[in-house]
Amino acid sequence: MAKKFTVTPWKVEGEVDYGRLIREFGTEPITDSLLARIRKHTGELHHFLRRKIFFSHREMGWLLDQYERGDKFYLYTGRGPSGNTHLGHLVPWLFTKWLQDKFDSELWFQMTDDEKFLFNDSLSLEESNSMAYENALDVIALGFKQGKTFIFADTDYSKTLYKHALKVSKRLTVSTAKAAFGFTDSNTVGQYFYTSMQSVPAFLPSALKGKNIPCLIPHAIDQDPHFRITRDIVPKLGYYKPAAIHSVFLPSLEGPKGKMSSSIGESAVYTTDTPELVEKKIRKYAFSGGRDTVVEHRKKGGNPEIDVSYQWLRFFEESDEKLKAVHGDYKSGRLLTGELKQILIDKLTVFLKRHQEAREKARKVLDRFVIMD
């Protein structure tokens, strides 16, 4: 029997079956031939592609057709600024950075302070707005190109966004939103309206420049219901449907199949965590695929498929060779869970040290990346 799980933009629960999501959402799997076609332009494949961490898409073929005809695309992704950035949030951004480098694309980055306010009873708009600029430091720290990267918080860019959102909202009935999101009459009019705002960056550069520019949205698969609506509506406004490429979720420390969530503090590692805290969280909470005793582990080996430390290395260890060695060593029992955790801790310590330094430097250049009305 198929296990029950839920994936909406606001809730991910249960053990996610990504193959089933592709069928249920009606997206396309990323095939080897698509990868080969991407590699033709990029020279190499990001490890997120090699490992199918980006596993699904909508109309990448069309996007590459356009690109090959000389019609360059821009990138659009975003963040709901309800709290500090954790490693799971970085996954689409790291990939987006790679895409910007390889395709020399503009990036439009939306901070949905309105959304987080509307969907979180205890969050004030002032809090989510201020968090937008804290989170923007994490975006900039990844090395996006100044002059080609435009970060905006919805409420501070709403003179521009609202009038375009109106055009989407005029085409979207409550009944369609109910079907896409599972909303009821108890949801608020703000929640219903919000998806119109999330649609705007999928055509805003075209609207501002007065010509149709292809758009690629790299994002975690849970946001797909928004962009299904976007894709239905924007052609009626005279713009291209955006293409999209979808990632799986970085699993929670506490289990290999769900999504890291800020609502359980121990399940997440934040970009601002100290090395000591990162070590403590991984040692204490990272779900282990090891055996009950060292003797048994040495004899029977561990299970990397359910071991969160190994799963996280799939995201953060770029070398296939090193990853393969860890996989083999853990499976054979040569590598103990504690040792595997240490490999992850070392990797993240280096990553976060560099990130935190870049994040502090980002404060000085924040205003060169932010656009507002």
Added chain:
Amino acid sequence: MAKKFTVTPWKVEGEVDYGRLIREFGTEPITDSLLARIRKHTGELHHFLRRKIFFSHREMGWLLDQYERGDKFYLYTGRGPSGNTHLGHLVPWLFTKWLQDKFDSELWFQMTDDEKFLFNDSLSLEESNSMAYENALDVIALGFKQGKTFIFADTDYSKTLYKHALKVSKRLTVSTAKAAFGFTDSNTVGQYFYTSMQSVPAFLPSALKGKNIPCLIPHAIDQDPHFRITRDIVPKLGYYKPAAIHSVFLPSLEGPKGKMSSSIGESAVYTTDTPELVEKKIRKYAFSGGRDTVVEHRKKGGNPEIDVSYQWLRFFEESDEKLKAVHGDYKSGRLLTGELKQILIDKLTVFLKRHQEAREKARKVLDRFVIMD
């Protein structure tokens, strides 16, 4: 049997029974003692009050309590800019002008270009936005005080409005909006959200100035469903409930009981109509309370209660004495319908000549009245 009629912000149909509206909407009738209390502050009563053209209210008593304690109120009214201004639109504005003069109040005037776009399939946002500034000329032409009158189109002031609208929209469920407006799941998310924008000026000056300022909204009774929602929600945001005072509709030329509508061109007189066109419309279309023949009219007299020319004089002839004379003369048969029409034509010609001159002058000072982000 009670006759059927409909009054919503977007549709007025049938013969409106204003007494029943007071009961169904749950507003209060304007009593003689309330009028006496207003007169205490204004010295005189506007003919719209003397004639119960403003007939209903919400919490005028509270507003005057505040005023008498030294807590001055501001005025808020507005316009949905879907086309040219007609005389019916002027009714609440003329009264608002009188209130501004008598109480030395600020006026916040909302041009809901977003609303008209969302509720009119064939209107573009660019059209309704441009119409907002055409309509603003009519507002300014009435003589509102520069420096105390702030006119804004929603889309051009949305950086300010949107974030406050979000706070309303977070408190308003689809189910409440359905009950207030008769919406269904086929209405758009834009239409559901819109009432949040209309709520904002009822507390915006308080929000901007950081202190609670009483608000009075003079408006035609059809807008009451919006402000019922506003009044439910804004106390939860920490602001005063706005008070309101409600007018009847200026009847259509073609019948005495409904509302003038731009959707039937002949039923309305526009502020930009030439004297010849005004004369032609009134001669040709103004519904008559007269008899079939002059002989019969002289003998039995006409019926001013159903005669649109007489009804319009109730709005535009300020002198009670003159109006009473017309009423008596028409009822007795001394005054023929053609003569009554001529009295109205003369009155409107003078009014519109002055208005059109002031309207052209308003173009030069428009930017001193308009606020935008």
